[in-house]
Amino acid sequence: MHVLIALLILSFEPPGKPIAKDQPNDDGGKILITWKLSDSDSLLNAYNIYRSTENEELIKIGSVPKETGLFIDNKAKDGVKYRYQISAIKDGAIIANSEISEPAASSSQWFHTGRINILVGLLLYSVMVLWFIYQARIGKKMFIRRIPGLDALEEAVGRATEMGRPILYIPGLSTIDDIATIASLNILSKVAKKTAEYNTKLIVPNRSPVVYIVAREIVKESYADAGRPDAFNPDNVYFITENQWAYVAAVCGTMVREKPATNLFLGYFWAESLALAETGAATGAIQIAGTDSIFQLPFFITACDYTLIGEELYAASAYLSREPLLMGSLKGQDWGKMIILFILIIASILMLVGFTDIRSLFDV
Amino acid sequence: MNISTDPWIWLAAILTICIFSFLYRDNFFYRLAEHLFVGLSAGYLIALTWHNQIYPNLFSPLFREGNLMYLIPLTFALCYFSRFIPKFSFLIRLPIAFVLGWGSGVAIPAVFQRDILKQIQGTILVGEAFSRWDTGLGAIIVMIGVLCTLIYFFFSQERKGILKPISNIGIIFIMLGFGASFGYTVMARISLLIGRFQFLLGQLLGLIK
Numbered sequence: 001m002h003v004l005i006a007l008l009i010l011s012f013e014p015p016g017k018p019i020a021k022d023q024p025n026d027d028g029g030k031i032l033i034t035w036k037l038s039d040s041d042s043l044l045n046a047y048n049i050y051r052s053t054e055n056e057e058l059i060k061i062g063s064v065p066k067e068t069g070l071f072i073d074n075k076a077k078d079g080v081k082y083r084y085q086i087s088a089i090k091d092g093a094i095i096a097n098s099e100i101s102e103p104a105a106s107s108s109q110w111f112h113t114g115r116i117n118i119l120v121g122l123l124l125y126s127v128m129v130l131w132f133i134y135q136a137r138i139g140k141k142m143f144i145r146r147i148p149g150l151d152a153l154e155e156a157v158g159r160a161t162e163m164g165r166p167i168l169y170i171p172g173l174s175t176i177d178d179i180a181t182i183a184s185l186n187i188l189s190k191v192a193k194k195t196a197e198y199n200t201k202l203i204v205p206n207r208s209p210v211v212y213i214v215a216r217e218i219v220k221e222s223y224a225d226a227g228r229p230d231a232f233n234p235d236n237v238y239f240i241t242e243n244q245w246a247y248v249a250a251v252c253g254t255m256v257r258e259k260p261a262t263n264l265f266l267g268y269f270w271a272e273s274l275a276l277a278e279t280g281a282a283t284g285a286i287q288i289a290g291t292d293s294i295f296q297l298p299f300f301i302t303a304c305d306y307t308l309i310g311e312e313l314y315a316a317s318a319y320l321s322r323e324p325l326l327m328g329s330l331k332g333q334d335w336g337k338m339i340i341l342f343i344l345i346i347a348s349i350l351m352l353v354g355f356t357d358i359r360s361l362f363d364v
Numbered sequence: 365m366n367i368s369t370d371p372w373i374w375l376a377a378i379l380t381i382c383i384f385s386f387l388y389r390d391n392f393f394y395r396l397a398e399h400l401f402v403g404l405s406a407g408y409l410i411a412l413t414w415h416n417q418i419y420p421n422l423f424s425p426l427f428r429e430g431n432l433m434y435l436i437p438l439t440f441a442l443c444y445f446s447r448f449i450p451k452f453s454f455l456i457r458l459p460i461a462f463v464l465g466w467g468s469g470v471a472i473p474a475v476f477q478r479d480i481l482k483q484i485q486g487t488i489l490v491g492e493a494f495s496r497w498d499t500g501l502g503a504i505i506v507m508i509g510v511l512c513t514l515i516y517f518f519f520s521q522e523r524k525g526i527l528k529p530i531s532n533i534g535i536i537f538i539m540l541g542f543g544a545s546f547g548y549t550v551m552a553r554i555s556l557l558i559g560r561f562q563f564l565l566g567q568l569l570g571l572i573k
Contacts, residue, residue, distance in 0.1 A: 006396065063463070094459060095447060114480070115473070115477070116475050117481060118476050118477055118481065121410075121476055121480065121481070122472065122473065123545070136431050142520060143520055143521070144519050144520060144523055145518075145519055145521065145523060146519070147519075174466075176460065176463055176464060176465070177464060177466065177467020177468070177470075177471065177473060178468070179468075179475075181466070204431065210444075210463065213444070213447065213456060214459070214460060240402060241402050241405045241406040241409065242409045243401075243402075243405030243406070243407075243408075243409060245401070245403075246401040246402045246404075246405035246406075248396075248404050249383065249397070249398045249402065250398060252386065253395065253398050256389075257390060271549075271552075271553065271556075274553070294541070294542075294545060295474065295545055295549055297545075298543070298546035298549070299544055299546070301542060302546070309538065310517070311517045311519075312517075315512045315519050318519075319519075330519055331520045333519075334518050334519055334520045335562040337514050337517060337518060338518075341485065341514050343484060344484060344487055344488060344507065344510065345489045345511075347484070348488050348489035348507065349488050351488055351489060351491065352417065352489055352490075352491055354491075356490075356491075358488075359488055362481045362482070362484050362485035363485070364482070364483055
């Protein structure tokens with residue numbers, strides 16, 4: 001029996017000598033190990049991976065199923081040299097060992113070479129935006145098409161003033177680093193300026209503590225810009241809670257008690273969008289919503305009078321202020337879309353005529 | 365019927381009915397549940413933030429392990445409280461500027477990768493798509509939809525001439541997408557309502573298992 005097992009072991013081909021090298025484009029701590037599969041791979045169950053430093057014995061660090069010739073050691077210490085050995089496993093027993101690899105050490109990289117396409121795209125886009133901002137600053141007239149939802153803002157503020165009721169502004173439920181929140185806070189400053197001019201009460205309940213602080217400062221500054229710093233009431237910009245549904249319960253309560261003439265839902269929203277918009281519609285308020293959350297847009301379109309769809313929310317601050325910086329940036333974005341459009345057409349034509357490598361330019 | 369005798373189940377059921385009473389109109393019971401919900405959630409989140417964020421990510425490394433690098437985030441965090449001292453309230457801008465800068469720096473390349481490069485790659489027409497008529501037709505429809513939708517979002521050109529019909533097609537594609545998303549999400553919302561009814565009829569009244 002022992003002779004048979006010995007003969008069986010001798011007949012197995014060991015895996016190839018492993019090649020260990022630093023995992024590229026990472027923050028360190030990883031070594032990539034590859035090896036040629038054993039010629040007897042189909043008869044095996046798995047490969048075990050062993051590791052040693054210069055003066056230590058080999059220790060098992062992992063296992064992969066057969067037909068796998070790759071392992072990432074993600075517990076390496078940067079700068080320490082490790083050697084690796086692969087063992088072929090059948091029925092739990094080691095039946096063949098590879099040679100030991102050459103030493104390799106992990107390190108972190110500053111530059112991710114697999115993302116050069118992102119860098120090129122962003123540089124191109126930035127140059128375009130900066131160019132159009134420059135053009136706007138030297139006085140070139142820039143056109144911006146009508147956005148009905150934003151035209152309605154003035155009407156909405158006027159309506160609230162005539163009715164002597166407040167305006168409710170929800171800057172979304174996301175955090176300050178969300179692009180939709182930043183766009184919303186830009187719009188808030190324009191709305192607050194108008195409410196200050198018309199002496200209309202503006203209520204801004206917040207979910208995020210940081211958004212609350214920024215919103216409060218924005219409203220305060222807008223009132224000062226409008227020459228009405230005395231009209232600013234800090235109690236009208238307040239924090240409720242970070243809990244999503246508790247926040248919604250409180251805002252719905254505010255809607256039915258304060259009866260705002262206008263509700264503005266601008267920012268990022270989750271499942272609460274319909275609960276807010278539906279309650280607002282039931283109170284008879286004119287409602288303007290805007291978000292880049294594609295899952296919530298259908299609910300706003302259903303329950304609100306006007307809805308800013310996706311990028312219309314980002315364009316809003318340029319539309320409302322007509323500041324050269326924002327107008328130039330908007331024009332640059334349009335050119336970005338134009339370039340994407342041409343890339344899609346040209347790349348499709350090239351792909352269909354046989355230049356299939358063109359698709360790999362967008363790999364990340 | 366097997367009515368629950370657990371007081372916590374009864375409390376949860378009463379509060380659920382208090383919230384549901386809003387469907388009739390704003391009333392004392394809704395306001396009671398609303399204030400309780402807001403207060404409890406705020407208190408709960410303070411405890412949660414301490415245990416999940418402040419203690420493991422700041423307090424423990426700084427005061428237990430003595431890693432002085434953590435004095436930097438602590439200083440930034442304390443700047444938020446400067447708004448209570450008018451003379452130093454400008455300091456609040458430091459952590460906000462940091463969060464905004466960090467957020468933009470992380471978000472822009474990620475959005476470019478996810479929403480632009482990957483979408484372009486997925487939209488480009490490939491020869492294999494035309495191996496069957498239905499997949500080929502699907503690829504062409506997706507391509508037309510993307511091009512028309514992109515043109516709908518052009519802001520610096522007036523919608524006239526050729527741009528008008530193209531952007532009209534674009535809005536049709538957008539609305540088709542929203543319609544599908546609406547139906548899908550409504551189903552998820554109804555499941556939330558079913559969950560509450562299951563609680564009332566099952567755990568409270570024992571009418572369903």
